[in-house]
Each structure stands twice: as structure tokens, then as C-alpha cells.
Amino acid sequence: MRRPSLVVGAIVTTLALLAPGVQAAKKLRVVVTIPDLKSLTEAVGGDLVEVDALTRGTQNFHEAEVRPSMMLKLRRADALVENGAELDLWADVAVLGANNPNIVRGAAGRIEISRGIPLLEVPSTRVDRSMGDVHPLGNPHFSLDPGLAPIITQNIVDGLSRLSPDDRPTFERNRRAFLERLGEEMGRWTKLMEPVRGAKVVAYHPDVIYFLTRFGLVQVGTLEDRPGIPPSPQHLVQIIRQMKAEGIKVILVEPWNDFKLAQRVAEEAGAKAYVFASAVGGVKGTDNYIATIEFNVTLLAQALK
Ligand SMILES: [Zn+2]
Incomplete structure (x- = not known):
């Protein structure tokens, strides 16, 4: 057996x-x-x-x-x-x-x-x-x-x-x-963003609108006049004027976009340009979904303070 x-x-x-x-x-x-x-x-x-x-x-x-x-x-x-x-x-x-x-x-x-x-x-x-x-x-x-x-x-x-x-x-x-x-x-991120709620930012390409809206921030404009087309000088002049008038301090720039141009615009407008993670792995330390959002939340909470 x-x-x-x-x-x-x-x-x-x-x-x-x-x-x-x-x-x-x-x-x-x-x-x-x-x-x-x-x-x-x-x-x-x-x-x-x-x-x-x-x-x-x-x-x-x-x-x-x-x-x-x-x-x-x-x-x-x-x-x-x-x-x-x-x-x-x-x-x-x-x-x-x-x-x-x-x-x-x-x-x-x-x-x-x-x-x-x-x-x-x-x-x-x-x-x-x-x-x-x-x-x-x-x-x-x-x-x-x-x-x-x-x-x-x-x-x-x-x-x-x-x-x-x-x-x-x-x-x-x-x-x-x-x-x-x-x-x-999300609970923690919402708390972190609470003090800057309602703040206005400018993005290079319109790829943060969902994120900004989620946390109560406002995208007032983009450096591109139309998504995917390089900014025209006339449009940049207008954006700079608007940024000055509304006291906008932050331009968000994708890792793949023209950071130098954004910096020049920011300087003219009395603001600062920041590279944000437009995707997972976009910048160092954003290897996964949660880490990427963490990066962007931290960036904005500090930049807008
Ligand atoms: Zn796009």
C-alpha cells in the first residue's frame, strides 16, 4: 500500500x-x-x-x-x-x-x-x-x-x-x-495642496489640466497657442502680459519641451519655470504612478507657496 x-x-x-x-x-x-x-x-x-x-x-x-x-x-x-x-x-x-x-x-x-x-x-x-x-x-x-x-x-x-x-x-x-x-x-496630497488651492499656473503644452483641476488649481494659459504647434512671438507677448497682470509665478514645462524658452518667458513675467513629470519616468525618481504624482504634488505645493 x-x-x-x-x-x-x-x-x-x-x-x-x-x-x-x-x-x-x-x-x-x-x-x-x-x-x-x-x-x-x-x-x-x-x-x-x-x-x-x-x-x-x-x-x-x-x-x-x-x-x-x-x-x-x-x-x-x-x-x-x-x-x-x-x-x-x-x-x-x-x-x-x-x-x-x-x-x-x-x-x-x-x-x-x-x-x-x-x-x-x-x-x-x-x-x-x-x-x-x-x-x-x-x-x-x-x-x-x-x-x-x-x-x-x-x-x-x-x-x-x-x-x-x-x-x-x-x-x-x-x-x-x-x-x-x-x-x-490622495488624502495626503489633497492636504498638501490645500494652502495653494485656486492658484494659477501656465503650462507649456496643455497636459496638466486634469491634474490641476483635480487639486483645485487653475491653468490660465499655455505657451503654445495651439497644442503641438511651437509658440508664436505674439502669443508669448500676450501670455507674459497676462502673467504679470495676474501675478502668475509658475510655468510648468514637460521634460521634452523647450525649457530655455520657458525660462525666458518666466524671467520676463517675473515667474519661474519648472520641469514637471508629464509621465511616469519623466524625471528622476518617478518610476511608478504614485511616485510620479507625489513628485508633481510636491513640486507645485512648494513652487506656489
Ligand atoms: Zn497633447
């Missing part, structure tokens, strides 16, 4: 030894267009996903260049998480080159996180592409608004669950734990 149980024991041991390898092989291979989504997909997917981003946080996402390395990453992907609202339209070109049916538009593995997001700055008139406007559907830079993380992570949970239905409870549990932690931080 002992022999069979020994055999069973041996099988169990063998399975236990194999288990990590089996699990590793089962991980969903997820590619994301921008690093903010890498951090959020990892928060939801945990050990069940392996996430790779197509861009870095120091880049201008509107103008990401589609390279062969992108297509290589996409070729083996089970899922592609994209921002949408035309921030990362270039993903379509990269997907075409990757020739991977899992992630073509409409496939189960294509996950768009702008679903259900109330977009700001939606143009009230038809946008003519020749004007170079890069926000034709509304402002697409919402991913770093912690108040929208519940919607974004829900879209990720739903998308990953389409590919791995059995893991939905785990994705949901991970999401809840992440949102709980984010909620705690």
Missing part, C-alpha cells in the same frame, strides 16, 4: 517543482503605449502579467516614432493597452507592422483606457487637421489624474479578464488594493 502513495507523492513533488515554470509561461504578455499604463497594468496584473512600454516618460507621446523595435515587442504580445483619444495613434502603424491578430483594433487583446473618461477641452467646432491641432477629440492627457485611476484600472481589469477570465478575481483584488493605497495618498 505504500508504493502508490510514494508515486503520488513523487508526482505532487514534480508538479510543485514544475509549477513556477508553468506559471511563468502563463503570464500575459502586455505591451502598453505609454509608461503611465505600464505602472497601472502592473498594479492590476501583478504576477500574472509581463508589461513592456513602447515609449519612455521623457518623450512627447504625440510624436513617437514607430521603429522596428516597437513592432518586435508587439509581435509576441497577448494584449496592447493604449491611451486612446488620439494620443497614441501611431500604435496603429506599429500594430500593422507587427502583424499580430491578437492586438488589432477590435480584437480581445486591444485595451483602450479612455473608455468612459470624461474628456476635457473637447473642441466645440470641427478641427481642421491642417492647423496642426493634436487634441482633436479633447485633451488626451488624463492618465496622471489620480481621480481617474478607478476608471482606467477598471478598463484594464476588463481587458485582461477577456484574455484570462479565470484570473478576473485576482485582477479585481489587485485593483482594489491599489486604489485603496492611492486613496490614502
Whole structure:
């Protein structure tokens, strides 16, 4: 009678030894267009996903260049998480080159996180592409608004669950734990921002409006006259006049934008220019979603004091 149980024991041991390898092989291979989504997909997917981003946080996402390395990453992907609202339209070109049916538009593995997001700055008139406007559907830079993380992570949970239905409870549990932690931080951030509530700032490109609005700050203008077009001298003269008149002390500049120009404008206006993290990994010490928001909150709370 002992022999069979020994055999069973041996099988169990063998399975236990194999288990990590089996699990590793089962991980969903997820590619994301921008690093903010890498951090959020990892928060939801945990050990069940392996996430790779197509861009870095120091880049201008509107103008990401589609390279062969992108297509290589996409070729083996089970899922592609994209921002949408035309921030990362270039993903379509990269997907075409990757020739991977899992992630073509409409496939189960294509996950768009702008679903259900109330977009700001939606143009009230038809946008003519020749004007170079890069926000034709509304402002697409919402991913770093912690108040929208519940919607974004829900879209990720739903998308990953389409590919791995059995893991939905785990994705949901991970999401809840992440949102709980984010909620705690949010309480602290709100307190930190309380003294500067209502303060006005100018941004180079309009990619902080969601974040500013969330914390009760006001973006009174941008250095660009139109999103994505280099500022015209006439517009800068006007912005400088406005900044002086309204006592605006802060210009926020993306890591990829012309900091020297912003500094010159700030000097003229009696203000100061600051590089903020326009994405996860945009500046040093912003390796994940929460650290990035922490950086921006701290920057603004100090700059506006
Ligand atoms: Zn933009």
C-alpha cells in the first residue's frame, strides 16, 4: 500500500517543482503605449502579467516614432493597452507592422483606457487637421489624474479578464488594493495642496489640466497657442502680459519641451519655470504612478507657496 502513495507523492513533488515554470509561461504578455499604463497594468496584473512600454516618460507621446523595435515587442504580445483619444495613434502603424491578430483594433487583446473618461477641452467646432491641432477629440492627457485611476484600472481589469477570465478575481483584488493605497495618498496630497488651492499656473503644452483641476488649481494659459504647434512671438507677448497682470509665478514645462524658452518667458513675467513629470519616468525618481504624482504634488505645493 505504500508504493502508490510514494508515486503520488513523487508526482505532487514534480508538479510543485514544475509549477513556477508553468506559471511563468502563463503570464500575459502586455505591451502598453505609454509608461503611465505600464505602472497601472502592473498594479492590476501583478504576477500574472509581463508589461513592456513602447515609449519612455521623457518623450512627447504625440510624436513617437514607430521603429522596428516597437513592432518586435508587439509581435509576441497577448494584449496592447493604449491611451486612446488620439494620443497614441501611431500604435496603429506599429500594430500593422507587427502583424499580430491578437492586438488589432477590435480584437480581445486591444485595451483602450479612455473608455468612459470624461474628456476635457473637447473642441466645440470641427478641427481642421491642417492647423496642426493634436487634441482633436479633447485633451488626451488624463492618465496622471489620480481621480481617474478607478476608471482606467477598471478598463484594464476588463481587458485582461477577456484574455484570462479565470484570473478576473485576482485582477479585481489587485485593483482594489491599489486604489485603496492611492486613496490614502490622495488624502495626503489633497492636504498638501490645500494652502495653494485656486492658484494659477501656465503650462507649456496643455497636459496638466486634469491634474490641476483635480487639486483645485487653475491653468490660465499655455505657451503654445495651439497644442503641438511651437509658440508664436505674439502669443508669448500676450501670455507674459497676462502673467504679470495676474501675478502668475509658475510655468510648468514637460521634460521634452523647450525649457530655455520657458525660462525666458518666466524671467520676463517675473515667474519661474519648472520641469514637471508629464509621465511616469519623466524625471528622476518617478518610476511608478504614485511616485510620479507625489513628485508633481510636491513640486507645485512648494513652487506656489
Ligand atoms: Zn497633447
